[in-house]
Amino acid sequence: MEETLSVTGAGKIPSQQRGEPLPDTAVRYTEDRHWDVVPGVWLESAEGVERCSCGARDCPAPGAHPADENWATLATGSATVARKLWTERPTAAILLPTGRTFDAIEVPETAGFLALARMERMGVTPGPVTRAPDRRMRFLVLPGGAAKAGDLVRRLGWSPQALGLTPLAEGAWIVAPPTRFGGQGAAQWACRPTPANRWLPDTEELISPLAYACGRETEVSS
Numbered sequence: 017m018e019e020t021l022s023v024t025g026a027g028k029i030p031s032q033q034r035g036e037p038l039p040d041t042a043v044r045y046t047e048d049r050h051w052d053v054v055p056g057v058w059l060e061s062a063e064g065v066e067r068c069s070c071g072a073r074d075c076p077a078p079g080a081h082p083a084d085e086n087w088a089t090l091a092t093g094s095a096t097v098a099r100k101l102w103t104e105r106p107t108a109a110i111l112l113p114t115g116r117t118f119d120a121i122e123v124p125e126t127a128g129f130l131a132l133a134r135m136e137r138m139g140v141t142p143g144p145v146t147r148a149p150d151r152r153m154r155f156l157v158l159p160g161g162a163a164k165a166g167d168l169v170r171r172l173g174w175s176p177q178a179l180g181l182t183p184l185a186e187g188a189w190i191v192a193p194p195t196r197f198g199g200q201g202a203a204q205w206a207c208r209p210t211p212a213n214r215w216l217p218d219t220e221e222l223i224s225p226l227a228y229a230c231g232r233e234t235e236v237s238s
Contacts, residue, residue: 036194039102042110045192046095049209052116054091054189055101056109057083059198066198077150078198080109080191088113088187109195115186118143118216119162120154121223122182122190123230128153131222131229132206138225143216145207146190149200154190155226161219168223179230 162183
């Protein structure tokens with residue numbers, strides 16, 4: 017029987033994700049999950065209009081990207097250091113470097129929701145999953161998982177590029193909730209970090225439903 021594209025249950029976004037100030041959230045990520053964090057750019061108000069601190073009027077992700085090329089050197093897993101960094105820049109974006117305590121598999125948003133619903137039916141527990149206004153979702157997996165993703169997808173008969181599936185490893189980053197993308201909205205958790213997903217899945221556990229969902233989305237949009 018064909019899979020339905022109706023996504024419920026696992027596809028619902030938890031409510032009340034914006035109540036905590038960015039500095040407190042950044043510190044909590046280091047304390048609760050032992051993730052490295054790094055402050056990015058921030059939003060500035062000019063003549064009643066919010067603009068990215070990078071100064072680019074056509075910035076594609078205002079308030080939600082690294083502040084400079086050496087952003088990775090500022091990454092810290094220390095709650096004390098994180099508190100100091102965000103005290104200096106209380107509205108700075110929260111960036112989570114990949115390739116350290118986790119990698120990530122990035123997919124189109126519609127495919128990501130379909131994959132979550134499929135994982136729920138399969139009894140597969142995903143790790144934390146982010147959803148951003150760029151209409152992409154990032155599935156957190158164990159470090160080293162990004163390097164295996166391409167071969168695993170090809171073994172299933174697909175091309176990662178054709179599916180829009182992008183592995184994120186060392187040198188990359190994801191935007192953490194509740195960082196805002198200017199007037200586009202905020203990054204959110206499609207699957208929140210909880211005690212149930214503290215132990216991240218390996219890529220092998222998620223790649224089949226992710227590839228299937230991306231393949232279905234490609235067929236529907238073509």
